[in-house]
Amino acid sequence: MRCVLVSTTLDMRAVFAPEIARLQGQIDFVDHPDFAAANDVQLALAWHPPADAFARYPNLKAVCSIAAGVDNILSCPSLRDNIDVVRVVEPAQAQMMSGFVIWHAIWHQRRFATYRAQQQNKIWQRLPQRTAQQVPVGILGHGAIGARVAADLAMLGFPVKVWSRSAKPPSPGITAFHGRDGLRAMLQDTEILVNLLPLTPETRGILNRDVFTAMRRGGYLIQVGRGEHLVEADLLAALDSGQLSGAALDVFLAEPLPKEHSFWSHPGIVLTPHDACDASLAAVGGTVLATAEALRAGMRPGNVVDRGTGY
Amino acid sequence: MRCVLVSTTLDMRAVFAPEIARLQGQIDFVDHPDFAAANDVQLALAWHPPADAFARYPNLKAVCSIAAGVDNILSCPSLRDNIDVVRVVEPAQAQMMSGFVIWHAIWHQRRFATYRAQQQNKIWQRLPQRTAQQVPVGILGHGAIGARVAADLAMLGFPVKVWSRSAKPPSPGITAFHGRDGLRAMLQDTEILVNLLPLTPETRGILNRDVFTAMRRGGYLIQVGRGEHLVEADLLAALDSGQLSGAALDVFLAEPLPKEHSFWSHPGIVLTPHDACDASLAAVGGTVLATAEALRAGMRPGNVVDRGTGY
Numbered sequence: 001m002r003c004v005l006v007s008t009t010l011d012m013r014a015v016f017a018p019e020i021a022r023l024q025g026q027i028d029f030v031d032h033p034d035f036a037a038a039n040d041v042q043l044a045l046a047w048h049p050p051a052d053a054f055a056r057y058p059n060l061k062a063v064c065s066i067a068a069g070v071d072n073i074l075s076c077p078s079l080r081d082n083i084d085v086v087r088v089v090e091p092a093q094a095q096m097m098s099g100f101v102i103w104h105a106i107w108h109q110r111r112f113a114t115y116r117a118q119q120q121n122k123i124w125q126r127l128p129q130r131t132a133q134q135v136p137v138g139i140l141g142h143g144a145i146g147a148r149v150a151a152d153l154a155m156l157g158f159p160v161k162v163w164s165r166s167a168k169p170p171s172p173g174i175t176a177f178h179g180r181d182g183l184r185a186m187l188q189d190t191e192i193l194v195n196l197l198p199l200t201p202e203t204r205g206i207l208n209r210d211v212f213t214a215m216r217r218g219g220y221l222i223q224v225g226r227g228e229h230l231v232e233a234d235l236l237a238a239l240d241s242g243q244l245s246g247a248a249l250d251v252f253l254a255e256p257l258p259k260e261h262s263f264w265s266h267p268g269i270v271l272t273p274h275d276a277c278d279a280s281l282a283a284v285g286g287t288v289l290a291t292a293e294a295l296r297a298g299m300r301p302g303n304v305v306d307r308g309t310g311y
Numbered sequence: 312m313r314c315v316l317v318s319t320t321l322d323m324r325a326v327f328a329p330e331i332a333r334l335q336g337q338i339d340f341v342d343h344p345d346f347a348a349a350n351d352v353q354l355a356l357a358w359h360p361p362a363d364a365f366a367r368y369p370n371l372k373a374v375c376s377i378a379a380g381v382d383n384i385l386s387c388p389s390l391r392d393n394i395d396v397v398r399v400v401e402p403a404q405a406q407m408m409s410g411f412v413i414w415h416a417i418w419h420q421r422r423f424a425t426y427r428a429q430q431q432n433k434i435w436q437r438l439p440q441r442t443a444q445q446v447p448v449g450i451l452g453h454g455a456i457g458a459r460v461a462a463d464l465a466m467l468g469f470p471v472k473v474w475s476r477s478a479k480p481p482s483p484g485i486t487a488f489h490g491r492d493g494l495r496a497m498l499q500d501t502e503i504l505v506n507l508l509p510l511t512p513e514t515r516g517i518l519n520r521d522v523f524t525a526m527r528r529g530g531y532l533i534q535v536g537r538g539e540h541l542v543e544a545d546l547l548a549a550l551d552s553g554q555l556s557g558a559a560l561d562v563f564l565a566e567p568l569p570k571e572h573s574f575w576s577h578p579g580i581v582l583t584p585h586d587a588c589d590a591s592l593a594a595v596g597g598t599v600l601a602t603a604e605a606l607r608a609g610m611r612p613g614n615v616v617d618r619g620t621g622y
Contacts, residue, residue: 092442095443096442098467099417099467102414102417102467103413103414106414112414119575119581119583122570122575124566124567124568124584126585127584133403156406259433271430275437
């Protein structure tokens, strides 16, 4: 089976070299758009594809993403309705995300920003501490990753609330909310807000002034969804007013974040370069192979994105 | 029952004011040494007592510590053999310690020191990441706190090994070692070493060059035991040689850490002012009350320290 590599932001052949070598013989990887016989392409591995990318492949049946987020593929104008978009779902990825979120939650709970500043100034000053039980966490998004993050935070003693678009089956020790009304109820007394939502028209701009205002004063935002979820000016205003005491940002409207952006040097912001979690190379290769095998067998691939909800 | 408050480092009456008020009527708290009728004292609440403190109380039966570590009480020359030393054991304390250790383990695993430096210099650079499974953790000490830290780290995916002086019953998912030979075996390939040992003559200076050398190169020390466990010069040498890539230090030979100490500004050291975990005021008050009730009933108190092992 022929699989085309398509990206405007990554050198896919270099990034996935080990998996491409491993799958040789089973999958014929070609580079968009420089090859003959585009009709033979049934499968694509894509990340931020160019707008006209998929128009070139009349027999394309499935596009694999390299991550759990697929908004950059769904928004491609040349993606026809009859092409399945497949996302990578990997337990190790949920675990990576969970460790990252936990680190930021404890950074806030245990006042490590103050400790770091004290060390720089050689100040020995013990700080009043709170238990995890005193710091309620609200999680936006209740998919595979959200469920893992929620379970781990609950195990560490944080009161955990989870919000999703539609109702989900309950999990032990987790309070679940859903829908517009549920969001307001979930935010009530939430001190740490974790954004794990997929980017869809409904969730764009969801991290805004209304949401920050509904949280507990002095709250903390952990933003590991997509840059477009956040209204940047509203975050800066919430930090300036003290409604939020800090924010961890891993994703941004513009990536790489421009040097002149005020986030870089804001004292309340801890930023990372979209590194909270990656699917492993092996998981991406495994997804491509499973998708190819499904297509060969005339079956629908697994982990196909619902075009209605966008995830 | 009369309980004397004894400390050279803390204003016990101020620190424990809420619990002292709560227990009024059941326990008569007096301040060492300024009161009459020292013969009436059967109970003490102590922290770093002066050398001659207990000589004043001929009928003293039990000394409650304010924390899990009791070395500062056991080393008091006026502590007679027939006085029971009681330590505070509290699940919330193990949880506080666990969150603190987890934060440092993820700081090392996920390379947050580099991210922090990159943010300061406005550098957008993704960093190769490892899963928790790739970062083995060794824990020195397998009491109530060690067991909780081990279980939590294992749940987050870290391979966990635990070492204790004597053999303990096995825990699921944890590899247990004990004794001198077991220490060497446990350190083999350990990348993060967590010290949770009590301070005893056997454990003094245990964090030394031999131990650091036996670990995986580029390892990381999380030192939350007692300052006397660490040979400071050996740590600095291990950091300078690259055998260790960093260290989290919460306890020190001299506390407060003197301003001129090189730890303050060492780039590989994250230090905190002996704040990893405190017993809660309520737990200390509860321990005093339970000890008083046992004495009144003519019974031996719970959580008495074994003078042979020192914990």
